[in-house]
């Protein structure tokens with residue numbers, strides 16, 4: 001299996017090289033050259049999550065990992081998800097199902113990919129003896145998942161940038177309280193897009209990149225996306241796939257999770273539509289409805305993990321919609337530097353054949369948390385509530401809808417309390433979170449300052 005960059009000017013790599021590279025050297029994102037078809041989808045019915053994961057991921061890894069290595073990594077990763085089904089499906093209403101992705105150690109869907117790639121990184125680095133520096137940008141959930149997955153792993157130093165004052169207190173404490181020598185939490189002055197832009201600056205400085213052995217664990221890393229394909233299969237098969245069409249609604253910020261759904265469809269899963277659910281930071285909804293991808297100001301919201309305007313993985317969706325024309329993608333990404341671009345009619349039509357979208361205000365999000373609590377007793381996190389609200393706008397008779405519940409409500413107690421009048425309890429393994437000392441460094445939104453800090457702090 002070979003991986004190519006969306007911008008067409010970086011070396012073609014295998015899975016392990018693409019995983020360890022993160023961003024391609026031409027600034028693009030890696031994608032598989034072709035997508036393997038999963039032939040016997042019906043046979044997945046009733047299999048343990050780990051077995052489905054192996055069957056879905058295996059075709060993407062090529063010769064990079066033996067079957068035993070991959071099975072071992074999967075089993076260690078998902079052994080940490082605190083639910084027998086790993087990604088349980090709950091019925092919210094007739095025809096509407098919630099896919100709970102928050103039973104992992106950091107209570108967000110990010111654990112599904114992060115736990116696995118940490119295992120794969122460890123195998124690869126042990127083999128090569130290479131030492132790497134992971135730098136990540138987070139609006140709240142990716143950072144804590146990365147820290148939890150990579151803390152204490154040999155040969156890996158981790159720096160996570162989060163926007164100062166713009167993540168929930170639980171998310172911040174998850175990143176600042178781990179006391180591991182290889183972890184560095186950085187509170188950046190600015191918003192998530194600033195953090196992600198600085199991250200790309202670091203990758204695009206090839207001298208710095210090579211000096212520190214830079215690696216990325218955001219969903220710019222293809223390995224993140226591939227691990228997230230799995231739960232589309234487990235959910236769909238338990239609802240009757242491949243014999244039944246279905247829709248998924250995905251709370252969306254950086255477009256990685258929903259993009260994974262598009263690959264599940266390419267592999268043969270009968271997904272009719274993937275519905276992008278956004279909060280007031282609605283660039284994706286605006287792009288899909290108007291064809292104009294124009295960057296606005298990032299507005300803080302009660303669903304902070306989706307407070308994103310420049311959605312990294314949309315580049316992969318555009319590459320596919322433009323018929324893999326990397327020249328066109330280079331041109332669009334150039335225009336993005338001055339604020340945005342117009343999607344061509346052909347590409348927009350291709351995108352709309354698969355994606356629909358909706359936007360939910362802050363009040364609608366709170367109202368949906370309340371409504372679902374009243375109707376079902378379930379308490380949703382604000383991101384999942386955005387998803388459920390948009391899903392309800394798009395439901396069609398006879399087509400089951402699955403909404404991804406991306407985080408546990410206890411990560412966002414202020415928003416939940418505002419909606420339903422109480423603060424959900426953290427699970428027992430996180431009970432001491434508010435008593436632990438925090439370790440965090442304040443950093444300006446400045447690439448050179450970041451480089452100096454990383455060079456000074458790294459021990460590898």
Ligand SMILES: N[C@@H](CCOP(=O)(O)O)C(=O)O
Nearest residue numbers: 138139140141142218219254
């Ligand atoms: N919503 C994310 C932002 C980064 O997304 P990623 O999927 O590219 O890592 C977060 O919570 O950090």
